[in-house]
Amino acid sequence: MTTMRDVAEHAGVSIATVSFVINNTKPVTQATRARIEASMEALGYRPNAVARALASRRTRVLALAYPALDHRLGGSGMEFMIAAARRAGEHGYHLMMWPGTNDGREMTDLLGQRMVDGVILMEVQLDDPRVRPLQASKTPYALIGRTADPSDSLHVDIDFEQTVTDAVRHLYDLGHRRIVLVTGTQVSESYYNYGPYVRTERAFVDVTARLGLEPVIVASGHDAGAGRELAQRLRTEQPDATAVVLLNEFAAIGLLIGLHHQQLRVPDDLSIVSMVTSDEMASLAEPTLTIMRSPGTELGELAVEHLVRQMTTGQRPDPVLLPSILVPGESTSPPPHTPIGRR
């Protein structure tokens, strides 16, 4: 393995000078620079990242922390990871996967290893125990999602408030007056504190109030099976509903199937909007789903971008909330004359 010393000898300079040209950290004559570069090329030299990290106290590694045991990441979670890794690479950083429980102890361990320059936190809870160790260690970090007090951390997130507002507005404009929001807060304890649900519910209450509608919220599980069951429950529990907004794409498609089994037609009998959904998933449904397309890729890029900026400038960028875009599919239309439960 060829080291910096080898290059220095080959070029007839000191290793310091080699270091200077590699890092572009001090002026070096064009001539010696050229000589050194030639030597590096000739010897096939690559700087040892570990030695570099030890000496410079910067590893150029970012950690991507996500919950290992919890519900699996949806399609947009995947988009996020891939995009973040790509963008990190473009900035000269590596992205390290850091599965873990949502607990502060593990975060302390990670940070103690001094192996990462910064951390991106996925699936942030309103009261997230991982944040405190981060703050204490002074390690730069970015949140995907928000804690209860968003002001104290760099974060990027989907604008759930705007998203649900747009979704409801879309349905309202079509003529719907009885719109049901399906979330999962009540389903399991771990979701009680789940930002996307909580924020969406709050904003839903607001927007329905503004429009003079009742804020009907129904709980459901997160898979297709739960969606199918939901089709039955809706009919009895929400007989007057003409439209449903969901926060989970699997449940949305399951609902579609469940309704079909009940001879109910979408969108004629019931309109459906699926939030936090990708185009691919929308196209798997029949009829295709009207979705609020989640900005997974943009979010991943933005998180890295902002984190890197903070690390280089030392200043924390402002939070960013990205809107979801309404992508009309075939699952929304004006409401039926008779709601599904009144026949």
Next chain:
Amino acid sequence: MTTMRDVAEHAGVSIATVSFVINNTKPVTQATRARIEASMEALGYRPNAVARALASRRTRVLALAYPALDHRLGGSGMEFMIAAARRAGEHGYHLMMWPGTNDGREMTDLLGQRMVDGVILMEVQLDDPRVRPLQASKTPYALIGRTADPSDSLHVDIDFEQTVTDAVRHLYDLGHRRIVLVTGTQVSESYYNYGPYVRTERAFVDVTARLGLEPVIVASGHDAGAGRELAQRLRTEQPDATAVVLLNEFAAIGLLIGLHHQQLRVPDDLSIVSMVTSDEMASLAEPTLTIMRSPGTELGELAVEHLVRQMTTGQRPDPVLLPSILVPGESTSPPPHTPIGRR
């Protein structure tokens, strides 16, 4: 930041002794060990992973190399990544994402940085340019998938031969005699060399031959839209087909929808088996898909397991091919009396 020297002083020993207890690398009296551990605890000491890596020449980092620009990883790719990261953690390793083009140069760069102890290669091509630099560098690596000459690399893979054989056999036993395989080899150049397609096609030819059937192979794109179109083409191009085996879950669901639009019933008019598919995706279809469930999670764990074993024992474990399990859904049944194109 507290270092090993701090711990040593606090415990009244040399740093070597501290190192010995941390790494369990030399016998140490129970008494001094206890004292040292107490000191570590008291000072909140965590070993610096970077210094450790430099001194020991082992980073305890594994790279997960996957193509950045190519088609997006399916659900099982995601499963794979998550599982690999988890299992790596259980072995005391970190998993670093390494998006890249499928090119050897980038691999050489990665290895030159000496930042990873081992590499896992996803989406391996039959003739993969990343393998040569790996071999040259002596870095342990594991392939997910196989090169044309599988004997020269540690690898784990789905047993596509077995999988397609089982799928065809299942249909044959139901009475089908005109079974169409849908792959993507012809669709784009980058798939020409794609192991899963190539191997599946070959095995399909074999198994149909053994059963005395014609080896009908049709090309299709990889999304739901392509699947929908396929429904039309099948009827004219393969009028006698009674069953279809696909290698892409999105296309499979698209096909289902396309057939539905043509008033064709699944499985009454046409049976469908979707390979490399997850239970979740199967449940999104109506009717639910009969699938060959892809062992994404097992594969991820196995890849790490074998790579770590190779790194510790120095011996290359035998390759492993994992079967896909047939999970019956609602999309297969005995064939119709009249094939879809003969009405």
Next chain:
DNA sequence: GTGAAAGCGCTAACAG
């Protein structure tokens, strides 16, 4: 503009 030298925090002989 270039070089000498002191670390970065730890591992691993080697000595005792």
Next chain:
DNA sequence: CTGTTAGCGCTTTCAC
């Protein structure tokens, strides 16, 4: 069983 010490390969003052 424990301590001394020489690095690991690079960055970064501080002289020249």
